[in-house]
Amino acid sequence: MNQQLRRAAYRTGMFFVSIALVAVLWELYKIVGPEKGGKLFGIAILPRSNDTAMPHIWEMLSRYAEPEMRSPNSKLIWFVVLKGAFYSFRLAFVGFVIGSTIGVALAALMTRFKTIERGLLPYLVISQTVPLIALAPLVVSWGGKLEIFGFTWPRWLSASVLGAFLAFFPIAVGTLRGLKSAPAASLELMDSYAASWKQTLFKLRFPAAIPYMVPAFKLGASGAVIGVVVAEISTGLKGGIGRLIIEYARQATGDPAKVFTAVFGAAGLGLAMAGLVALADVLLMRNRPKETTT
Amino acid sequence: MTFVNRLRNFGVPFVFGVAFLAFWEGAVKFFNLKPYFLAPPSKILSQFFDNASRIWDAASVSGMNALVGLIAGTVFGVAMSFILSRFRFLNSLITPLAIALNAVPIFVLVAVLNNMYSITSEIPRRIMVSLVVYFIVLVNVAKGLTQVKTTHLEIMRSYAASDIQILRKVRVPNAVPYLFTALKISAPAAVITSFVSEYFGGSQNGLGSRITSNIANSKNAAAWAYVLGACLLGLVFYLVSVVLENVASRGSGATNTSTK
Amino acid sequence: MSAVHVAGVSKIFNQGTPKQVDALVDVNLTVEPGEFVSLIGPSGCGKSTLLRLIANLLEPTTGEVTVNGKTAAQSRLDQDYGMAFQQAGLFDWRSVAKNIELPLELKGWDTEKRAARAKEMLELVKLPEFADLMPWQLSGGMQQRIAIARALAAHPPLLLMDEPFGALDEMTREYMQGELLRICAETKTTVVFVTHSIPEAVYLSNRVVVMSPRPGRITEVINVNLGENRSEDTRAADNFFAGITAVREALRGTHADHANAGAIRGVEDR
Numbered sequence: 001m002n003q004q005l006r007r008a009a010y011r012t013g014m015f016f017v018s019i020a021l022v023a024v025l026w027e028l029y030k031i032v033g034p035e036k037g038g039k040l041f042g043i044a045i046l047p048r049s050n051d052t053a054m055p056h057i058w059e060m061l062s063r064y065a066e067p068e069m070r071s072p073n074s075k076l077i078w079f080v081v082l083k084g085a086f087y088s089f090r091l092a093f094v095g096f097v098i099g100s101t102i103g104v105a106l107a108a109l110m111t112r113f114k115t116i117e118r119g120l121l122p123y124l125v126i127s128q129t130v131p132l133i134a135l136a137p138l139v140v141s142w143g144g145k146l147e148i149f150g151f152t153w154p155r156w157l158s159a160s161v162l163g164a165f166l167a168f169f170p171i172a173v174g175t176l177r178g179l180k181s182a183p184a185a186s187l188e189l190m191d192s193y194a195a196s197w198k199q200t201l202f203k204l205r206f207p208a209a210i211p212y213m214v215p216a217f218k219l220g221a222s223g224a225v226i227g228v229v230v231a232e233i234s235t236g237l238k239g240g241i242g243r244l245i246i247e248y249a250r251q252a253t254g255d256p257a258k259v260f261t262a263v264f265g266a267a268g269l270g271l272a273m274a275g276l277v278a279l280a281d282v283l284l285m286r287n288r289p290k291e292t293t294t
Numbered sequence: 295m296t297f298v299n300r301l302r303n304f305g306v307p308f309v310f311g312v313a314f315l316a317f318w319e320g321a322v323k324f325f326n327l328k329p330y331f332l333a334p335p336s337k338i339l340s341q342f343f344d345n346a347s348r349i350w351d352a353a354s355v356s357g358m359n360a361l362v363g364l365i366a367g368t369v370f371g372v373a374m375s376f377i378l379s380r381f382r383f384l385n386s387l388i389t390p391l392a393i394a395l396n397a398v399p400i401f402v403l404v405a406v407l408n409n410m411y412s413i414t415s416e417i418p419r420r421i422m423v424s425l426v427v428y429f430i431v432l433v434n435v436a437k438g439l440t441q442v443k444t445t446h447l448e449i450m451r452s453y454a455a456s457d458i459q460i461l462r463k464v465r466v467p468n469a470v471p472y473l474f475t476a477l478k479i480s481a482p483a484a485v486i487t488s489f490v491s492e493y494f495g496g497s498q499n500g501l502g503s504r505i506t507s508n509i510a511n512s513k514n515a516a517a518w519a520y521v522l523g524a525c526l527l528g529l530v531f532y533l534v535s536v537v538l539e540n541v542a543s544r545g546s547g548a549t550n551t552s553t554k
Numbered sequence: 555m556s557a558v559h560v561a562g563v564s565k566i567f568n569q570g571t572p573k574q575v576d577a578l579v580d581v582n583l584t585v586e587p588g589e590f591v592s593l594i595g596p597s598g599c600g601k602s603t604l605l606r607l608i609a610n611l612l613e614p615t616t617g618e619v620t621v622n623g624k625t626a627a628q629s630r631l632d633q634d635y636g637m638a639f640q641q642a643g644l645f646d647w648r649s650v651a652k653n654i655e656l657p658l659e660l661k662g663w664d665t666e667k668r669a670a671r672a673k674e675m676l677e678l679v680k681l682p683e684f685a686d687l688m689p690w691q692l693s694g695g696m697q698q699r700i701a702i703a704r705a706l707a708a709h710p711p712l713l714l715m716d717e718p719f720g721a722l723d724e725m726t727r728e729y730m731q732g733e734l735l736r737i738c739a740e741t742k743t744t745v746v747f748v749t750h751s752i753p754e755a756v757y758l759s760n761r762v763v764v765m766s767p768r769p770g771r772i773t774e775v776i777n778v779n780l781g782e783n784r785s786e787d788t789r790a791a792d793n794f795f796a797g798i799t800a801v802r803e804a805l806r807g808t809h810a811d812h813a814n815a816g817a818i819r820g821v822e823d824r
Contacts, residue, residue: 183641183643185639185641185643186643186645189637190660191611192611192635192637193633193656194631194633194660195660199660203656203659203660204645207645207647207648208645208647210647287647287688288646289646289688
């Protein structure tokens with residue numbers, strides 16, 4: 001356990017070192033790169049290196065301590081970004097929970113009924129190669145207009161639904177693989193105990209599936225975040241980090257460092273979701289034999 | 295696989311698909327679903343053919359961005375993976391970064407990239423796609439170059455083979471299936487990223503922008519048709535990568551591997 | 555009442571198709587309570603199939619299988635037997651004690667009773683300190699002992715074993731054979747034991763059932779009588795070697811039909 005902690009600390013440390021390296025490269029380019037951008041082999045591929053297009057790293061960091069807008073009542077920007085990121089986090093979390101519940105339930109159903117597996121699995125697999133994200137604007141457009149049983153569809157729900165949609169597919173596929181991974185000998189053993197299908201599901205299949213479900217849930221978590229953020233930026237959903245990014249990007253000529261604060265906020269959002277799943281991973285895989293990984 | 299098995303494996307999903315479409319079509323009519331919610335498949339299809347040439351144009355723009363990014367990202371990813379396999383210590387720098395970036399919606403960087411280039415340039419989107427593809431390819435190909443069977447290495451060492459020879463004769467062939475696995479993941483990712491990048495402003499010729507503009511004009515069925523176009527684009531990219539994989543692995547008995 | 559009664563049983567896979575396999579044809583066998591019976595024969599002779607028919611994991615094509623006076627199906631529902639396979643098959647995510655408790659959980663025993671029984675079984679197989687360890691922390695031999703403890707947890711009158719010691723090294727194997735005999739004597743369990751190894755079959759059994767393939771059938775049943783107290787000395791005794799020779803010749807006898815004189819494939823001679 002101690003060794004695991006040390007490895008994790010080392011990895012985190014190296015992560016910050018690599019981030020620092022990226023920052024150094026950024027500043028280096030600012031020094032040597034063309035102010036107005038330039039061409040490489042005839043393609044206009046070199047970005048502008050002036051302070052408006054590429055603010056200094058320290059400008060980005062110090063921007064957090066400044067107020068969001070020039071008006072006197074404006075809150076400090078780190079607070080605004082944090083609030084936006086938290087709003088999006090809640091949406092992504094709801095989407096993740098919905099997507100994973102349906103995904104796991106469907107996987108169990110497909111394990112029980114081979115016909116359903118045959119009929120649905122190809123679509124589940126293909127859906128991961130197809131840009132379902134294209135549906136984002138459509139789903140968000142339901143907001144404020146759709147009514148079910150007298151309940152008007154709130155716009156934020158579209159973001160969560162999109163997140164759920166993107167999370168659902170990898171989770172369903174991964175869980176199905178995991179449920180089917182139970183060794184034949186163990187299934188025979190449960191048979192010899194005259195165990196019911198439900199008992200076999202909960203006492204054998206699900207525990208055997210956990211090593212497959214964890215990476216699937218990681219994909220699902222990142223899918224939920226992507227779904228929510230895309231929903232926000234494609235339609236400017238109020239309150240979330242996506243909207244902040246779009247707004248601040250528009251103000252970039254006057255306030256170049258501002259958009260970076262929101263971009264880092266979005267990164268933090270993704271890491272927070274991933275962190276939740278990683279936590280669950282640690283808790284669930286406590287007693288398992290350690291796989292050798294690099 | 296027996297013929298009956300093949301029939302079942304194809305037939306059942308086919309039936310499910312048809313049933314789903316029939317249900318969709320029927321539900322819209324029966325429940326009188328509003329057009330802004332759901333358009334019936336029949337209408338979507340007719341809109342698709344009506345707008346076919348415009349969809350094609352938009353798809354070409356989005357598709358070109360995806361393609362350029364895919365190629366650039368693959369080239370740089372492979373190059374970097376060779377460097378990684380030579381200088382192993384770099385691994386501990388790159389891997390944590392790659393893992394963290396996996397969890398993060400990095401396409402938001404387009405907002406930043408848009409500022410660094412002229413407003414009509416497609417370069418920011420292409421760079422974004424390249425970045426996404428780069429990391430996927432890098433992680434997978436590096437794995438293929440470094441995770442070689444110990445017995446193979448021992449045999450080569452017993453032949454006093456140089457590092458370059460080991461690279462050419464053992465590591466590279468080992469890495470080829472990993473490259474194609476990376477491509478199968480990157481190709482759809484490239485399309486999705488190219489797509490999503492269009493929501494950040496800039497030139498409005500791609501599929502993403504078309505979808506939003508159609509919705510803004512309350513032409514939802516047309517928007518669905520563009521969505522269909524986007525899905526087909528993604529599918530084409532994926533299928534091409536699968537074909538490439540099959541062509542490359544013919545007769546090599548390669549096994550399936552994957553890392554994201 | 556016999557512990558196991560197999561009457562006129564045959565098992566045919568893919569009947570009527572070109573892939574038809576006559577796994578077992580017209581098998582008759584009776585096992586008395588407290589007996590230790592081994593099934594031995596080359597690959598394809600149907601010994602594992604026969605074991606699974608007794609366990610009601612397969613249905614016979616013809617004939618009847620009676621276990622403990624009931625149909626095989628009813629016996630399975632009543633949990634009248636425990637089963638052990640070549641792979642110990644312990645659940646990675648459960649502690650050793652919880653693995654033993656599995657059949658009891660399925661039968662709805664309450665927590666205290668289960669824990670007490672698990673403790674009792676651990677003492678029976680002489681591994682009481684390992685209760686809270688995880689299976690992957692144990693050696694292969696220990697895992698098999700836990701698997702046996704699990705198989706006997708509900709105190710079934712019958713134990714079915716499919717080459718349980720096949721994956722172990724020779725020394726551990728001989729030790730496990732001794733332990734198995736001790737445990738079965740203590741619990742007075744009837745055992746049907748499938749093996750590839752002639753010495754193992756002879757050492758453990760009261761009767762050795764010799765089978766042969768194509769089609770799978772019983773060719774001979776050899777009585778072995780090594781006495782009540784077996785030990786290391788037994789392995790050097792004359793009657794032990796006589797038993798081995800008798801079984802070997804019975805196996806060879808079946809192979810002579812297939813023009814494979816001299817070599818017996820699929821059976822160990824060590």
